[in-house]
Structures are given as structure tokens and as C-alpha cells.
Amino acid sequence: MTTSSVTKAVIPAAGLGTRFLPATKAVPKEMLPVVDTPAIEYIVEEAVRAGLGDVLLVTGRGKRPLEDHFDRNVELEEALESKGKDDALAAVRRSTELAQVHYVRQGDPKGLGHAVLVAKAHVGDEPFAVLLGDDLIDARDHLLEQMLAVRAERGGSVIALLEVPAESISLYGAVAVEAADGDVVTVTDLVEKPPADEAPSNLAIIGRYVLDPAVFGVLEQTAPGRGGEIQLTDALRTLASLPAQQGGGVSGVVFRGRRYDTGDKLDYVKAVVRLASEREDIGPELRSWLQEFVAG
Numbered sequence: 001m002t003t004s005s006v007t008k009a010v011i012p013a014a015g016l017g018t019r020f021l022p023a024t025k026a027v028p029k030e031m032l033p034v035v036d037t038p039a040i041e042y043i044v045e046e047a048v049r050a051g052l053g054d055v056l057l058v059t060g061r062g063k064r065p066l067e068d069h070f071d072r073n074v075e076l077e078e079a080l081e082s083k084g085k086d087d088a089l090a091a092v093r094r095s096t097e098l099a100q101v102h103y104v105r106q107g108d109p110k111g112l113g114h115a116v117l118v119a120k121a122h123v124g125d126e127p128f129a130v131l132l133g134d135d136l137i138d139a140r141d142h143l144l145e146q147m148l149a150v151r152a153e154r155g156g157s158v159i160a161l162l163e164v165p166a167e168s169i170s171l172y173g174a175v176a177v178e179a180a181d182g183d184v185v186t187v188t189d190l191v192e193k194p195p196a197d198e199a200p201s202n203l204a205i206i207g208r209y210v211l212d213p214a215v216f217g218v219l220e221q222t223a224p225g226r227g228g229e230i231q232l233t234d235a236l237r238t239l240a241s242l243p244a245q246q247g248g249g250v251s252g253v254v255f256r257g258r259r260y261d262t263g264d265k266l267d268y269v270k271a272v273v274r275l276a277s278e279r280e281d282i283g284p285e286l287r288s289w290l291q292e293f294v295a296g
Helices: 039-049 064-069 074-082 086-097 112-118 143-154 166-171 214-220 232-241 265-277 283-295
Strands: 008-012 054-059 100-105 128-131 135-137 157-163 173-181 184-192 203-211 250-254 259-261
Touching: 008 039, 008 112, 039 054, 039 064, 039 128, 039 135, 039 143, 054 064, 074 086, 112 214, 112 232, 128 143, 135 203, 143 157, 143 203, 143 250, 157 173, 157 232, 166 203, 184 232, 214 232, 232 250, 259 265, 265 283
Parallel strands: 008 054, 008 128, 054 100, 157 250
Antiparallel strands: 128 203, 135 259, 157 203, 173 184, 173 203, 184 250
């Protein structure tokens, strides 16, 4: 079992974003704004809040804007400074100063498991976190921090779980669990997108993971699964059956906080409205307008 502390985060960002065409024809889906901040910046901020300042973005063709966003734009900064636009300047610099951001290309995208495997050279023999960009976790809810604490206590790998309606479980990976300790459970089996009548529970896997480096060896031996892709769920299923001495064991944290799904059009719009309505600068006026709009 690897017991070293977690310092690195991996963010897969090589997807084509086909559900948001035509907007994503020339703009990576990770750069779509949630109010005025790209979705990817929320994810990096979450990693940094949890103490993970070393961030690897797994990208692909057409994802250069991600690199530009976390790089300095000296010309823009100078223009904003000369015009006295201090708030805008601070916002531009914030993304540059957030974290130590690295990039690796996935090349031929073969699923989430393959994206994680591509991170092996950067991560090495250390535990690490994986954050998926479609799930935004509210900054007031410390899911990743809780998962890191569970990893420190139990070892192995830790996944985030969400209770969903039984009829929706086929949209997610699902788990079988035992030995509940509050919202922390032991995962005994995992199934990728099972039919509702075959799901082991209504606990769905959402896009946060803290993984033991043993996952790399398992992924290298994992055959393509559902959709012809290398599924991270399949590798975790193997890890759940391995002894702790081999990096095995999978725990789950049942999340009961605020989550915003930006991978679906309707949920994306809901996320923008919810987060905008809570902003001090535009929230009061937006909430007032929404009340008038709904009333009439």
C-alpha cells in the first residue's frame, strides 16, 4: 500500500464536447463560461483548495486554448493596467497564478481509463486525484478534502458517490457497498451504466477520484469495455478485489452537497443561473428578474 500524501491532480480534458455543438466546434467545452469563468478554472481551483497545486491536464487536438488560459497574456495585462481596470487585471492574473499546470496529450482517446493511464509518467508511484470537468462541486462543500482524509486513513482508492433515482442509475457507474460508516462506505463491486433492474444500488459514481498508483498496472491489463473504451470503472472493480498490500481496496464517500452538472445542456444552464444568482455583483438583480419572469 502506498501511504504517501497526495499532491497531484489529473484533469482529463480531451473530449470533443459533441453535446454542445456548434459552440464547441472551435472552442473546447472546458472553456465554456459558467457566468464569467471557464468551467476548467473552477476545477483547477477545487484541486488547489484541497492542497493539490500540481495539476496535469490531459488534452488533445484543439485544446490549445486551455494552455493559453493558464498562461500569461502580457499584452492584455499591460492594456488593463494602463486603463486602470484593476478588477479585470486581477481576474486575468488569477488563472495564471492558481497552480503549477502541466499538459500531456492523450492522442487517440480510448476512454477515461486510458486518459488516466496517460498520466502515469507525470504521476509516478504516488497516489493522485482525478477530477472530471463536467462535475462542478460548490466551493462551500469540501468533497475532495474529505476524500483525501479517507485515503489517508484507509489507504487504497476513494471514489465519490451520489444517490440518484433508480431510473437514472443507467446513466452512471454504479456500486455495491457494505460496512457503512456514516457517509463513508466500502465498495465491493462496480458496474458501468447498468440497466436499472440490474444495478447493485442507487449509488452513482460521480467525477471525483483519489487513486492509488496501483491503478496504472491494472489499467495496462484492462481490456476495452463498454463502448470499446478502457473504463476506469473496470479497473476500480479489480482494485476492489485486491489486498491492501497490492494497493487494493476501494472506499466511497457519499456526497450530499451542491453539485452542478455542466455536461448536459439543461443542467449547464441551471448551473449558470444558480451560481450567478448567488453572486454579490449580479445576484440580487438576477433573482429579482427571475421572480418577475417566472410570475409572468
